[in-house]
Amino acid sequence: MREITVRVNGQERKRLVKDNELLLDFLRERLEVRSVKAACWRGECGLCTVKLGDHLVKSCLVLAVEADGKEVETVEGITPDGELTPIQKAFVSHGAAQCGFCTPAWVLATHELLQANPHPSEAELTEATSGLVCRCGTYNQIREAVEEVSQARPRLAKENLASS
Amino acid sequence: MTADAFVGKAVPPEDTVRKVTGTALYTYDWEVPGTLYAKLVTSTVPHAKIVRISLESAKAVPGVVAVLTGKDMPFRVGMYAGDRDLLAVEKVRWAGHPVALVVAETLEAGERASELVDVEYETLPAVFDPVKAMEADAPLLHERMEEYKHAPVFYPVPGTNIANRFRLVHGDVEKGFGQADELVEEEFRISHVSHAYLETQNVVAQAYRDGTYEIWTSAQSPFVVRQIISESLNIPYNKITIRVPFVGGGFGGKAGLQWEALAAMASKAVGYRPVKLVLSRKENFSSGASREGVVANVKAGFTKDGKCVAYKVRFVLDAGAYADYTVNVSRAMGYSAEGVYEVPNVQCESLAVYTNKVPTTAMRGFGYSESNWVLEQVFERAAKKLGMDSAKIRRVNLLRPGESHTATGEKVREDVGDPRKVLQTVLEGIDWDGKVERPSEPWKVRARGFALCVKGPSQPPNASSSAILKFNEDSTIDLVLGTGNFGQGTATAISQMVADQFGVAVEKVRVDPVRDTGKSAYTWQTVGSRGLFTDGVATLRACEDAKGQILDLASQVMRLPKSELEVAEGAVKAKGRPWLSIPLRELVFGYVYPNGNTVGGPVIGRGQYTSSLNTYLDPQTGQGVPTIFHTFGGTAVDIELDLVTGAIEVKKAVQVFDVGKAINPLLLKMQLDGGFIMGMSIALFEKIKFDEQGWVMNPNFTSYYLARMKDVPKDFVARYVETPQFDGPLGARGIGELSMISVASAISNAVFRSTGVKLNNLPMSPEEVWAAISSQKPELLAKAMESYGRVETAVKARQ
Known part of the structure; x- marks a missing residue:
């Protein structure tokens, strides 16, 4: 066991952790940050994605001790004033969540992408989210949501769905 | 609010805010x-x-x-x-x-x-092959099968590994073969796949x-x-x-x-x-249940003018060690064998067979997806043999609402959907008669194909649903449902219907996300695309019940006969005299007279739905009425096949379904897109691999690949047809599972139409496809390799 100090969503957290404790378990079990999910526990699905320092990481592949002295951001941290961010609003209006289990990871990843690159191309979006999976298949809706925010060009989600 | 203020509108699901903020809690978080x-x-x-x-x-x-x-x-x-x-x-x-x-x-x-x-x-001794498991000397998995409690519609064969034997017969299949000009006789196989729901x-x-x-x-x-x-x-x-x-x-x-x-x-x-x-992901793969594997043998006979006159098929399901739900999969596979077509002579046997592999269970579109994989390719083969267009052969055989009977002998009602319009819309969506685009490389092939499908919920005849509608003090509504919500948005769609029934804003109707057997209204299961239909009808009945109570009270208070009153715009109004009205808020918790005297009390509406039309199927012939509705649909694709690697890329997808009434076009599009993507993933990538001891060899998402954003076609057309169903909620039918069924067949048909290569085995992974090309059309592969080599050489020369 050793003591680490991590700033999680702007709050300093000091905890004793096991040497082999995953950042995923540290966040979920010790700090009860429940937006961080897991579906594969080996870096394939991306549901445990968090921001560590300046980078998105899969928290099942990072030890808690590696986060010592660093900042961690999860989806709880991107809405400091309580108001939904533009990408969150766009996810809602475009129906970019079905079961929702992977949604926090997608919101965080696309939010960070749009912070770093306000106008990502389709290839950049695909590349930036290549580590994430959505079994319900909301990829089209996520694409539309990102497009709306990036181009500030409102587009109805049902646009394609003309009644015949 | 007008009468149709929310039904038909793209209302986003109300629980998405919790999902995007990470505050939606799952059992995993509990x-x-x-x-x-x-x-x-x-x-x-x-x-x-x-x-x-x-x-x-x-x-x-x-x-x-x-x-x-x-x-x-x-x-x-x-x-x-x-x-x-x-x-x-x-x-x-x-x-x-x-x-x-x-x-x-x-x-x-x-x-x-x-x-x-x-x-x-x-x-x-163990057995891993379902066909071998049916042999007389095969090791027996369940020695005491006769003691098991089976639901009455299943026919296990104790003393063997057969967990269920479903039979369907109508007409005389041998007589039909006698009338046929062309025969199609083939074997098809489907690998085990994982549901891969992300919450284990x-x-x-x-x-x-x-x-x-x-x-x-x-x-x-x-x-x-x-x-x-x-x-x-x-x-x-x-x-x-x-x-x-x-x-x-x-x-x-x-x-x-x-x-x-x-x-x-x-x-x-x-x-x-x-x-x-x-469960860990590995445990979920190797100890949880998956979708079964299938070996199907089919023989079909067609006349010169394209009529399918005989269809004989045997499905053998690799059910694994436990076939609890899979016995019903075998039943559905059997009775859906004929799909959207009317065939006069059909003989079908569908067997769920135990093997020493992971147990199997229901999966989105079960039975129908598997029978579709066989049937729709058989039609494509027949079209080629007869030199007939893929669309024409289907038109010849399509069910005719009002006239035809399904494989189980059920008369197809006129209001159940319009398969011809679906076909036409599919063809328009993919520009069937237009020119196929040129491939991006000379060793690739660009091709179009399509497949049709139909499905209803596979449920016992007595499966029922109910709904409770509770008015609150401020006239908002707590709608109590049992149907689950894991992405389909059924609660949202049903809330829209309720809002319009009372002329209130949809935000005034809420369904709590948690389901609880002690508190929720009963519903049998959330499966089979049944929720919107069954729980929707139950809810509309609950609305009628609540309205009746409200109007009784209003009649007393307003001193007008009930027949002269109506509920509209969040109030009770006198018909033709809208200035005589009382807001719902003053009625739904009892009406208070100026002196404090109160009449009535909290309004609670209740409704239930059980189909009175369904029957068990005859044990010998499979005849009867198995489902409460049929949704017709189809998928078309434009693909690019790399002959050198065997890889298939979907360039364009078209999904068309006759949904009866589109209650919420946004939710509908989400299902049509999501179902296509899942169907495509299963068609092209997914296969649980077993070693010689039946161990799952790929219990993870590295070697069991799921479609990602890069795999999704850029061009995506989702359309719907609306033929209202008279007993559906506002005419609607279910759709959730349907969106996946015809995807694999459409892709395979595209490959066959353009190259003549038969892809009979799922998945159509590059290895499978490449092996099929090299064994069936070596000249095609040689030509592709040659042009690939030529380009490679040219590139190298330039370097």
Whole structure:
């Protein structure tokens, strides 16, 4: 066991952790940050994605001790004033969540992408989210949501769905 | 608010805000104070007698509370076939079969102890191939099959490995073959696939000393979970409460019983402490249930003018060690054999067969997806043999509403949908008569194909639904439903219908996300695309009931006959005299006169739905009425096939369904897109691989690949046809599962039409496709390799 100090969503957290404790378990079990999910526990699905320092990481592949002295951001941290961010609003209006289990990871990843690159191309979006999976298949809706925010060009989600 | 203010509008699902903020809680997130953690110990051999289980060293691990085995809970459970144990009793039936459960203070202690459980086995011969498992001398998996409690519509064959034998006959198939000018005779295979819901199977259970049980589970069917536990463990229904919070995907794989009974028994065994069991992804693959494998042999006869006059098919389902839900999959596969076509002579046998592999269960579109894979390709083969256009051969055979009968002899009503319009819309969507685009490279082929489909919910005739509508003090509505919500948005669509019934804003109607057998309205299961239809009808009836109560009260207060009053725009109004009105708010909690005198009270509407049309199917001929509706649809694709690598890329997807009435076009589009993507993923990538001992070799998302954003076609057309169903809610039909069914067949048909290469095996992975091209059309491959080589050489020369 050793003591680490991590700033999680702007709050300093000091905890004793096991040497082999995953950042995923540290966040979920010790700090009860429940937006961080897991579906594969080996870096394939991306549901445990968090921001560590300046980078998105899969928290099942990072030890808690590696986060010592660093900042961690999860989806709880991107809405400091309580108001939904533009990408969150766009996810809602475009129906970019079905079961929702992977949604926090997608919101965080696309939010960070749009912070770093306000106008990502389709290839950049695909590349930036290549580590994430959505079994319900909301990829089209996520694409539309990102497009709306990036181009500030409102587009109805049902646009394609003309009644015949 | 006008009468149709919300129905037909793209209202986003109301629970998405919780999902995007990470505040939607799933069973996986659920903790009860004092929770113990459970860990499975699984069999290392595929088929063996358990001689001895040594638990001493496992129990000695600090933190371990108990180690349980099948002897501690010798129950047989199941929904349709009743063939499962909670932990292996006497013998193990597949490599991965749970033999013991460690319960510990921490998961770490549980994991360490699980490795110390020592099981001595006496191995038995095992069988992994379902066709071999039907041979007379095959090792038997279930020696006491005759003792199992089967639902009445299933026909197991004790003394064999056949868990269900479904038969369907109409007309005389041999006579039909006699009339045929062309025959198609082929074998098709489908590999096991995983539902791959991202929240793995998991449960928290607490037994109490008063004999009650509280269970939180990631499940599609809380009421059926309760039913199975109650019936199998002999506990009264009302002593079991099943709670289902948000569910991280189901796709049929969470429809029956999962680990709920095991966790409940474990909680009791450890002295009534809560027990949590979360499967790892690997455990979910190797100890949970998957979609079955299939071997299908078909012979079909067509006349010169394209009429299918005879269709004979045998499906053999590789059901794995337990076929609890799969017996119904075999039944659905059998009665859907004829799809959207009317064939005068049909003979079908569909067998669910036990093998020493992972158990299998329902999956999105079950039975129908598999029969579609065979049928739609048979039609494509016939079209080619007859030199007929793919669309024309279908028009010749399509069911005619008002005239035709389905494979089970059910008359196709005029209001059930318009298959011809669906076909036409599919063809328009893909520009069928237009020019196919040029491939991006000379060794690639660009091609278009399509397939049609039909499906209804595969449920017992007595499956029912109910709804409770409660008005609150401020006239907002708590709508109490049982139908689950794991992405389909059924609650949102039904809320829109309720809002319009009372002329209020949709925000005034809310459905709590948690389902709870003690508090929710009963619904049989959330499966089979039934929720919107069955629970929708129940809800509309609850609205009528509530309106009746409101109008009775208003009639008294307004001193007008009920017949002269109506509910509109959030008020009761006198017909033709809208200035005479009372807002709902003043009625739904009792009307208060100026002197305080109050009449009436809280309004609660109730409604239920059970189809009175469904029947059991005849055991010999499979004739009867199995489903409450049929949704017709189709998929078309524009693909690019790389002849050199065998890789298929979908460039454009078209999805068309006759939904009766589009209650919410946004939710509909989400299902049509999502279903296509899942269908495409299964068509091209997904296959559970087994080694020679039946072990799952790829229990992870590296070697079991799921479609990602890069795989999704850029061009996506989703259209709907609206032929209203007279007994559907506002004319609507179900759609959730449908969107996946015809995807694989459409892709395969595109390849066959353009190259003549038959892809009979799912998935159409590059290896499979390449092998098919090189064995069936070596000249095509040689030509492609040549042009590829030429380009390679040119590139190298330039460098």
